[in-house]
Structure formats: C-alpha cells, structure tokens
Amino acid sequence: IWKELEDSYRKILTTPSFNAWIEQASPISLVDNLLTIEVPSALHKEYWEKNLSTKIVETGFQLTGEEITPVFIIQNNQPAIEEPTIEEHTVLTEQARQSSRKAFLNPKYIFDTFVIGKGNQMAHAAALVVAEDPGGTYNPLFFYGGVGLGKTHLMHAIGHQMLLNYPDAKVKYVSSETFANDFINSIQNRTSEEFRQAYRNVDLLLVDDIQFFAEKEGTQEEFFHTFNALYNDGRQIVLTSDRLPNEIPKLQERLVSRFAWGLSVDITPPDLETRIAILRKKADAERLEIPNDTLSYIAGQIDSNIRELEGALVRVQAYATMNGQDITTSLAADSLKTLRPVIQKNQLSILAIQEKVCEYYHIELKDLKGKRRVKSIVLPRQIAMYLSRELTDNSLPKIGAEFGGKDHTTVIHSHEKIEKLLESDSKLVKEVDDIKGMLLI
Numbered sequence: 441i442w443k444e445l446e447d448s449y450r451k452i453l454t455t456p457s458f459n460a461w462i463e464q465a466s467p468i469s470l471v472d473n474l475l476t477i478e479v480p481s482a483l484h485k486e487y488w489e490k491n492l493s494t495k496i497v498e499t500g501f502q503l504t505g506e507e508i509t510p511v512f513i514i515q516n517n518q519p520a521i522e523e524p525t526i527e528e529h530t531v532l533t534e535q536a537r538q539s540s541r542k543a544f545l546n547p548k549y550i551f552d553t554f555v556i557g558k559g560n561q562m563a564h565a566a567a568l569v570v571a572e573d574p575g576g577t578y579n580p581l582f583f584y585g586g587v588g589l590g591k592t593h594l595m596h597a598i599g600h601q602m603l604l605n606y607p608d609a610k611v612k613y614v615s616s617e618t619f620a621n622d623f624i625n626s627i628q629n630r631t632s633e634e635f636r637q638a639y640r641n642v643d644l645l646l647v648d649d650i651q652f653f654a655e656k657e658g659t660q661e662e663f664f665h666t667f668n669a670l671y672n673d674g675r676q677i678v679l680t681s682d683r684l685p686n687e688i689p690k691l692q693e694r695l696v697s698r699f700a701w702g703l704s705v706d707i708t709p710p711d712l713e714t715r716i717a718i719l720r721k722k723a724d725a726e727r728l729e730i731p732n733d734t735l736s737y738i739a740g741q742i743d744s745n746i747r748e749l750e751g752a753l754v755r756v757q758a759y760a761t762m763n764g765q766d767i768t769t770s771l772a773a774d775s776l777k778t779l780r781p782v783i784q785k786n787q788l789s790i791l792a793i794q795e796k797v798c799e800y801y802h803i804e805l806k807d808l809k810g811k812r813r814v815k816s817i818v819l820p821r822q823i824a825m826y827l828s829r830e831l832t833d834n835s836l837p838k839i840g841a842e843f844g845g846k847d848h849t850t851v852i853h854s855h856e857k858i859e860k861l862l863e864s865d866s867k868l869v870k871e872v873d874d875i876k877g878m879l880l881i
C-alpha cells in the first residue's frame with residue numbers, strides 16, 4: 441500500500457514537495473487498519489495530517505476495501521536520514537525565470553539543488569509550506585544559523601517556487617543592508633512614497649541577514665511599519681539571521697516579539713552523509729568525474745560550512761586541471777593539504793590582487809592606491825591589503841609601498857580591521873571568498 445501511495449503522491453505533488461514530505465516519511469506498520477507512519481518532525485506531522493491524509497484513506501479504501509486510518513509518529517533523533525536523494529533539475533518556466541531575475545533571485549538557489557539533511561530538513565519543509573501557502577500559518581518565517589549553511593539558498597528557493605506556483609506574485613529579495621540603504625536614500629531624495637510602494641506592494645518579502653539591523657534605529661522603525669503593513673495584509677515575510685532575534689544586540693523589543701509570531705527554525709551544520717550528498721550533487725551539476733571515496737574524503741575534511749565545502753571541491757578541481765590529472769583521493773589530499781596549494785604564495789603578485797579587488801568593487805586602481813577616504817574605496821583598499829598580506833610573502837613595508845607609499849602600520853591596521861570584521865560580517869566573508877576564488881583559479 442505504501443508503494444501505491446507513493447505513486448499517487450508523485451502524481452499530485454511537485455518534485456520538491458514529494459522530496460520534502462513523502463520521501464522523508466516511512467511506513468512502520470499496518471495493524472487493525474491503523475497505518476503507522478514515521479515522520480521527521482512535528483511540522484511534517486502537522487502537514488501530513490492537514491494535507492496528505494485524505495489521500496491515504498482514499499487509496500487505502502480502493503486497495504483494501506477497508507477504512508485505513510493513518511497515525512503519525514515523530515522520529516526520535518534518528519541518527520541520519522538515508523541516502524539523501526539527488527533529483528533532476530527542474531527547469532524554471534521562462535516566465536518564472538524572468539520574474540526571478542526581477543526579484544534578484546539567484547537562479548542556482550532553487551529547491552532542486554538543495555540537499556535535504558538532518559540539519560536542515562525542518563527548515564526545508566517550512567520553506568516549502570510557505571512557498572505553497574504564503575501568508576499562512578508560518579508568517580513570518582525566520583531562519584537562523586551559522587554562516588554558509590544554506591539560509592540564503594532556501595530563502596531564494598521560496599521566492600522561485602512561489603513564482604512558479606503563483607506566476608503573478610510579486611516577490612522581493614533584499615539584504616538588510618539594501619533595505620537600510622534604500623530607506624536612507626528615500627529620506628535624502630524625498631522618495632518615501634516610492635520606497636513604500638516598493639516594499640509594501642509585494643506578496644513575498646525576503647530580508648536576508650537581519651542581524652545587520654542591530655543598532656540602526658531609524659531603519660528598524662521603518663521596518664516595523666513595513667512588517668505591519670505586509671503582515672496585516674496577509675503577505676508573507678521571510679527573514680534570516682545568524683542568531684535568534686532576542687540575541688541580536690539593540691533589536692527593538694517590538695520587532696523581536698513580532699518575529700516570533702510565525703515560525704523560527706534553525707539550520708545546523710550538515711552531517712557527513714549530507715555533506716557527501718551535497719558534493720555529489722555539485723559534482724554532477726558541474727559534470728565532474730569524481731569517485732565516491734574521494735567525495736567522502738573531501739566531506740570528511742570540511743565539516744562546518746557548506747560554502748567551504750564547495751570551495752574545497754573547486755580547489756580540487758582546479759588542482760586536477762592544472763596538473764592534467766584525474767580527480768582521485770590522493771590528488772584531493774594533496775590539493776587540500778596546505779591552505780593555498782593552487783597558487784604558490786610567491787606566484788601571486790600584489791598587483792594581481794589589487795586588480796581583482798578593483799574589478800570586484802568596480803573602482804579604479806589609482807583610487808585603490810590613492811588616499812581618498814570615502815567608504816566605497818576605503819573598504820576595498822583594506823581588503824586588498826589584507827589579501828596581499830594573507831596570500832603573498834611580501835613584507836609589510838613592501839605592501840605599503842605598493843599601495844601608493846603607505847606606512848607599514850597602515851597595512852597592519854587594515855589587516856586587523858578586516859580580520860575582525862570577517863568574524864561577524866557574513867557578507868564580507870562571502871565577498872572576500874569570492875575575490876579569493878577569482879585569484880586562485
């Protein structure tokens with residue numbers, strides 16, 4: 441009967457839904473017409489009871505002539521889920537793709553490329569519910585967890601999926617800094633009305649990394665009104681942060697309490713099986729030939745952050761290409777042994793770093809080396825100094841000299857400043873990672 445049920449669900453559910461609800465559940469027993477089904481979380485149980493159980497009764501009756509009653513039990517801390525599945529890419533429809541672009545969604549961050557594992561299955565399930573039933577029970581939906589664990593990915597996936605489900609929906613994705621900047625600009629340019637239109641006339645508002653609202657009073661005030669307007673209108677709000685709202689310094693109490701109205705779900709680091717599955721999926725997507733034991737090896741080396749995991753794969757791939765070899769475990773071990781094996785320290789020049797940083801931030805080399813103190817130049821300059829110190833063997837005075845004759849203490853200061861920022865600013869972490877990626881390939 442389970443097999444038949446699976447088949448009928450496959451027909452009525454989208455692939456992501458099927459993966460989230462059906463694949464994550466398993467039949468335990470059928471005794472006295474009671475069908476016991478094990479599901480991973482309370483959220484799964486609730487969804488099954490609300491949306492999926494009539495089908496069981498129907499199919500059960502067709503097959504057995506008896507009235508089958510489903511009972512759901514919640515798995516208690518199962519060690520790991522079985523082989524996470526690898527699905528084919530769902531191609532977004534052209535319309536969905538266009539709307540997604542308008543909403544600033546990354547086309548790679550869709551449900552189909554997201555591997556479900558123990559640390560994220562609850563978040564994934566909640567994301568699906570929201571994409572299918574926006575403005576429903578889980579409003580706002582709040583994801584929290586460490587850097588590089590998939591919060592942004594899931595958030596974009598909700599946007600894409602909603603546009604597939606509701607082609608006319610208006611979706612808007614912003615980082616909390618963009619929200620803050622838009623707000624400040626709207627005051628300076630006296631365009632408050634446009635600002636409100638842009639943020640309140642949407643069906644789904646995705647605001648990423650709201651820990652950066654900390655200490656921004658005016659922005660919080662405005663976000664409070666935006667939130668209320670959307671919420672009262674039954675529009676869906678999805679938020680992410682690296683920690684719980686009540687742990688964000690100087691976040692207004694009224695925002696903290698509103699964020700708790702819906703559902704908060706944490707995302708925790710992936711276990712080994714999930715990490716292997718993520719690598720496998722990535723490797724397949726990039727059409728890389730990598731033996732399973734090599735993937736297991738890489739997954740065993742990097743255990744916290746999925747972005748780093750992906751970085752390791754890129755590094756191994758680059759190493760293999762440069763050496764004209766196939767990817768094997770020993771090659772992977774070689775390429776991951778030291779931190780920066782692809783390019784030897786002395787092969788990378790300060791100028792190369794400066795040029796990439798300029799390219800990345802769209803600024804001029806002469807400004808980067810110059811003395812102007814505007815923020816849009818100071819930060820890239822500090823990043824370039826930081827990278828010159830990290831990635832090359834040049835002495836501090838030499839690095840200073842290459843930056844228009846600055847003192848070596850300026851280099852030390854910049855290095856410390858960026859190092860400190862990298863501990864808490866996940867956006868910067870990504871930017872620096874991206875630049876490193878550009879340099880090392």
Ligand code: ADP
Nearest residue numbers: 553554555587588589590591592593718746747
């Ligand atoms: P966060 O926003 O939590 O810092 P991201 O969403 O930016 O993390 O994820 C970092 C990288 O890891 C992205 O490239 C993303 O696609 C990838 N990633 C994260 N979780 C998964 C997952 N479960 N399956 C596949 N890729 C993932």
Ligand code: MG
Nearest residue numbers: 591592593648
């Ligand atoms: Mg993120």
